[in-house]
Amino acid sequence: MAPRSDLPFYLSFGVIGGLYVALILAMLIADAFYTSPGHIWKSLQSREIQYSIRLSLLSCSLTAILSVWVALPIGYLMSRRDFRGKAVLDAILDIPIVLPPLVIGLSLLILFQTAPGRAFQRIMPVTYEIPSVILAQFSVACAFAVRTLRSTFEHINPRQEQVALTLGCSRSQAFWRVVFPEARRGIIAAMTLAWARSLGEFGPILIFSGATRLRTEVLPTTVFLELSVGNLEAAVSVSLLMVLAAVFVLVIIRVSGAQSTLRESG
Amino acid sequence: MISLENVTVRAGKFGLQNVSFSVDQGKHAVLMGKTGSGKTTLLEAVCGLKPILSGRIVLHSRDVTRLKPAERGIGYVPQDGALFPFLSVGEHLAFALQIRRWNRSDISVRVDELATLLRLEKLLDRSVRGLSGGESQRVALGRALANHPDTLCLDEPLSALDDETRAEMCEVLGRVRDRTGVTVLHVTHSLSEARTVSDQMFVLREGVVYPQCSLTKEAEAPNT
Numbered sequence: 001m002a003p004r005s006d007l008p009f010y011l012s013f014g015v016i017g018g019l020y021v022a023l024i025l026a027m028l029i030a031d032a033f034y035t036s037p038g039h040i041w042k043s044l045q046s047r048e049i050q051y052s053i054r055l056s057l058l059s060c061s062l063t064a065i066l067s068v069w070v071a072l073p074i075g076y077l078m079s080r081r082d083f084r085g086k087a088v089l090d091a092i093l094d095i096p097i098v099l100p101p102l103v104i105g106l107s108l109l110i111l112f113q114t115a116p117g118r119a120f121q122r123i124m125p126v127t128y129e130i131p132s133v134i135l136a137q138f139s140v141a142c143a144f145a146v147r148t149l150r151s152t153f154e155h156i157n158p159r160q161e162q163v164a165l166t167l168g169c170s171r172s173q174a175f176w177r178v179v180f181p182e183a184r185r186g187i188i189a190a191m192t193l194a195w196a197r198s199l200g201e202f203g204p205i206l207i208f209s210g211a212t213r214l215r216t217e218v219l220p221t222t223v224f225l226e227l228s229v230g231n232l233e234a235a236v237s238v239s240l241l242m243v244l245a246a247v248f249v250l251v252i253i254r255v256s257g258a259q260s261t262l263r264e265s266g
Numbered sequence: 267m268i269s270l271e272n273v274t275v276r277a278g279k280f281g282l283q284n285v286s287f288s289v290d291q292g293k294h295a296v297l298m299g300k301t302g303s304g305k306t307t308l309l310e311a312v313c314g315l316k317p318i319l320s321g322r323i324v325l326h327s328r329d330v331t332r333l334k335p336a337e338r339g340i341g342y343v344p345q346d347g348a349l350f351p352f353l354s355v356g357e358h359l360a361f362a363l364q365i366r367r368w369n370r371s372d373i374s375v376r377v378d379e380l381a382t383l384l385r386l387e388k389l390l391d392r393s394v395r396g397l398s399g400g401e402s403q404r405v406a407l408g409r410a411l412a413n414h415p416d417t418l419c420l421d422e423p424l425s426a427l428d429d430e431t432r433a434e435m436c437e438v439l440g441r442v443r444d445r446t447g448v449t450v451l452h453v454t455h456s457l458s459e460a461r462t463v464s465d466q467m468f469v470l471r472e473g474v475v476y477p478q479c480s481l482t483k484e485a486e487a488p489n490t
Contacts, residue, residue, distance in 0.1 A: 159348035162315050163406075165335040166342040167362040168413065177365075181352045 028243060035236045043237035048213045052222040053241070055133065059218060060198040063137040067145040067194035068187060075149030075190075076175070080158065096143035104139050105207025108132070128210045133218060136204035141194035148193055152186025153179070189253060196249040199242060267291045268312065268417055268451055270475075273321035275304075275311045282307060284321070287468050287475040291326070294443050294450040296460040298478075299470035305453040308470070309419050312451060313342050326416045326449070338417070341410030341448070345422040347402045349394040349409075356381075356390035358405050362413040380408040383445060384438060400431035404438060411446065418442075420452040424459055436462040 043049050078090065096104060111117050112127045126132050156179055164174035180187075202220035209216035211225055219242055226235040269288040275281065282304045289295035299305045310316035312323055314335035323331045330338045349358060359377045368376070381387045384404040389397070394405060403423050410418060420439075424432045440463065443450060454460055460467055467478040 157346070157348055159344045159346065160350055162310075162313075162335075163342055163344060163348045163409070164350075164361075165315065166313050166338070166340055166419075167409065168336045168365040170334075170336065173365060178350055182350070184352075 031236055031240055031243065035233055035240065039233045040237040040240060043234045046234070048217065049222055049234070049238060051214050052217045052219055052238075055130070055216075056199060056218040059130070059133045059137055060195045062134050063141050063198040064145075064191045064195040066134070066138055067142040068149070068191045070142050071145035071149045071190055071194075072187070074146050075151075076153050076179070078146075078150045079153035093143060093146055096140045097147075101140065101201070101203030102207055105136060105204035108136060108139065108204060108208045127208065128212065128216060130209075130216065132209040133205055133216055136208045137198035137201045139204060140201060141197040144197050145190040145194045148190040149183070149186055152183050152190070155186075156182050192249050192252050196246060199245055267324070267326055268295070268449055269322075269324040270308070270312070271322040271324065273308070273311060273323060274319040275307055275316055276319055280304065280307070282473050285470075285473070285475055286321075287477065289449055289451055289466055292443070292447045292449055293465040294439070294452060294463055295466040295468060296452045296454055296464035297468045297470060297475070298453075298455060298457070298460055301455065303470045304473065305455075305470055306421055308475075309421050309451060309453050312338075312417070313340055313419050314338050315342075339415050340417045340419055341407075341413075341415035342419045343403070343406045343410050343421065343423045345425060347406035347423075349397075349402055349405060351393075351395055353394065354390065355386055355392050355394060355397070355405050358394065358409045359386070359390075359412055361409055366413060376412060380412060383411075383442065384408045398431070399427045400434055403427065403435055407438070407442065411442065411448070414446070415448060418448045418450045420450060420454075422454050423452070425454070425456070432459065433462075439463050 044053075074093065078086070078093075099107075109127060112121060112132075117126075121127065124131065126135065160178050160182070161174045164178040165171070169177060200220060201218075202224065205216070205218060205221060206224070211217065211221045213225065217225070219238055222238045223235045223242075226232075226238065267288060267290060271286055272284045273286070274283045275285075280302075285308065297305050297308065307316055311318050312325075314330065314333060314337075318331065321331070322329055325338060325340070328339075335342075350361070353361065356377055359380045360373045363373045363376060377390070378387075381390055384407060386401075386404055386408060389401060389405075394402065397405065406423070424435050427435060436459065439450070439452075442448065452460075452463065469476045469478050
């Protein structure tokens, strides 16, 4: 009996997968054809949009650095050490990923209305100010950075660290001289992922920072504000800027070779 | 001299109790046993990588039981070599010396000595990625020997090598012992490897270390 062809199998899977890829591309193409370079240029001339681009770039970059700085020790300890309550801690670290974004914003708002929160705000105003944008972005982005770095450390052979200890390294030297250089790709992936997550963050920022033009307006806020006044061209132009930023992030991930780390952490 | 006195060590659900044996100064001792018998756990205890629950570990008349791995004067070569993929061969040989803040000229002299001893002269600038199994193990050995350790702990260093490379590495290990006088504790499950390199031989069976005067088939681990 002749072996049955594999074509129907691959064809059916290909069609199902292809439909999704087509949807993604169709959305982007529709955006691109809805606007024109002239519209984009005109949008970029707007003082509010220029401010929103600057604040987005600044806040996302600070959030990405802060996220990796915090995720590095958490990811390392979660991958290397066993301790009582580790499963609970693991679940807590995933809360920002599964929690609805609006709830994160609301929780931050309530936190800074408590007595310690108000006391902190007397020293440094947070709510509805620029720090609230960074904190809202950080609350979500850091959880993704932790996942990525934990996966990175789990894939680094602990024997190398043990050998370094026998060669004269302290625990800290073994980490910085042996583990850290090897985690380089994972760190780039975590930082890029945190940056990209921050760029798209809207819900927590809307609740916790408000949508005040020239104050706490980031790119997703701009899209929301322009849409709310019926300026669809400007909203689409800003959306396309975010698409370009997303493509830029994908290129960085590909070039850094961090794709596998990202895939495993996701 | 390596001496374990009533050492009790736990690794997960598995444990070894009151293990005692000693390796004479400058000898190459081989510790054999079945897979899962605890050979590697004992070796890690000697290296300070596995805390012991009771007993004493004495290396060259110094009680190292509570010392950190860095303070024990040991060199450690794990089964897979565990090389640092971002360093060159030369940087591996210099690693322990840089950590211990040797000056640059002394490091250079020592790296050359090791390269000659282990025939790595032509590989010094090469990345460790892409080295053959034998080359990788020679680099791991050189890295472990760099700071003149009194004790060398080898965890099945030849198990992943083909027969020809293994014979070559046995010759290298003999040369290392002759030139450095280092006391070696070598874990393996290969009887032929043990016959080739060992001066002293021990078998770990059901948590007890037995000295083995004659190397018989009984010593060979059947499940490995």
